[in-house]
Amino acid sequence: MNDPEPKTLMDLPPGFVFDPARASKFTTRHGHGGWLGIAYHAHGPDWVELALPWREELVGVAETGVLASGPIISLMDNATSMAVWTLAGRFMPHATLDLRVDYMRAAVPGRTLIGRGECYKLTRQIAFIRGIAYDDDPDDPVAHVTGTFMATHGTYL
Amino acid sequence: MDTDLPPYAHALGITIDHVAGENPVLSMDFGERVQGRPGFLHGGALSGLMEMAAVAALRAELARRGESANLKPVNVQVEFMRGGTEQRTFAAGRVTRAGRRVALVNAECWQDDPAKPIALAQMKILLSPGD
Numbered sequence: 001m002n003d004p005e006p007k008t009l010m011d012l013p014p015g016f017v018f019d020p021a022r023a024s025k026f027t028t029r030h031g032h033g034g035w036l037g038i039a040y041h042a043h044g045p046d047w048v049e050l051a052l053p054w055r056e057e058l059v060g061v062a063e064t065g066v067l068a069s070g071p072i073i074s075l076m077d078n079a080t081s082m083a084v085w086t087l088a089g090r091f092m093p094h095a096t097l098d099l100r101v102d103y104m105r106a107a108v109p110g111r112t113l114i115g116r117g118e119c120y121k122l123t124r125q126i127a128f129i130r131g132i133a134y135d136d137d138p139d140d141p142v143a144h145v146t147g148t149f150m151a152t153h154g155t156y157l
Numbered sequence: 158m159d160t161d162l163p164p165y166a167h168a169l170g171i172t173i174d175h176v177a178g179e180n181p182v183l184s185m186d187f188g189e190r191v192q193g194r195p196g197f198l199h200g201g202a203l204s205g206l207m208e209m210a211a212v213a214a215l216r217a218e219l220a221r222r223g224e225s226a227n228l229k230p231v232n233v234q235v236e237f238m239r240g241g242t243e244q245r246t247f248a249a250g251r252v253t254r255a256g257r258r259v260a261l262v263n264a265e266c267w268q269d270d271p272a273k274p275i276a277l278a279q280m281k282i283l284l285s286p287g288d
Contacts (some may be wrong), residue, residue: 009194027274030192031189031191031192031194031195031201032190032191032192032193032194032199032201032202033188033193034189035189035191036201042204056164057164057165057167057168058164058165058168059163059164059165060164060165061162061163061209062161062164067165068163068166068205068208068209069204069205069208069230069233070165070169070204070205070209071165071201071202071205073200073201073204073205073233074199074200074201074202074205075201076202077199077201078201079198093194095237095240096236096237097165097236097237098235098236098237098255099204099234100231100232100234100235100236101231101232101234101235101238102231103229103230103231103232106229106239109260126220128179129242130267151274
């Protein structure tokens with residue numbers, strides 16, 4: 001009845017249809033995503049875009065102003081994770097098994113980075129993901145990622 | 158020595174905990190800013206810590222050789238093996254191969270037991286002549 005306001009994705013009621021725009025408030029206000037300033041940008045049936053605003057604190061090479069890879073991995077981990085739930089249609093707990101990031105070029109200092117995560121295959125236990133990070137033109141990405149998630153409590157399908 | 162770490166490391170509270178042999182061991186305390194799902198470290202923060210450890214190990218190796226180089230990451234592969242819990246995390250890198258143009262560096266991170274790493278990373282880094 002008067003359920004308390006959910007504070008994390010874990011508190012969502014069973015059967016909740018996953019909506020990345022609404023769910024973003026859980027993953028982007030608290031914790032590491034909140035500290036990074038990651039925000040919802042756009043989504044489709046099997047993809048989610050999140051935005052990471054550039055700031056001085058996130059720089060990995062002081063002389064160049066180029067972002068560290070940690071924030072880029074965090075952005076892509078979050079975007080691809082949400083793409084999995086979006087394709088599955090519901091939230092379920094899962095763990096990142098692995099992520100590979102190829103850096104095609106340096107992100108331009110000062111520009112917001114958009115992370116586009118896509119779930120290209122869902123099996124009962126494993127979700128296969130890929131994505132790009134870009135700061136201006138999706139056809140000229142900063143980074144390309146691939147990886148897998150595993151459902152930790154129950155199955156995706 | 159901490160001054161060698163970039164702004165990202167300072168912002169996350171990553172510091173050089175100690176030097177084992179000639180290799181720096183980095184640490185990061187648990188807190189809201191590195192938390193993913195409640196009670197656990199965010200994989201991106203772990204990856205960030207391992208990248209800092211990998212780069213620190215490579216810089217230490219180049220310094221031993223009396224070389225200086227500008228580093229440009231090519232790619233990184235991260236394996237998450239255990240959830241990181243609410244405690245201090247350590248990370249160290251190991252230079253597997255550093256030639257003149259490219260270096261392959263492995264890194265791992267652990268919490269209470271170095272024999273039970275919670276995540277591994279492998280980075281490829283381009284080297285170009287330093288100033």
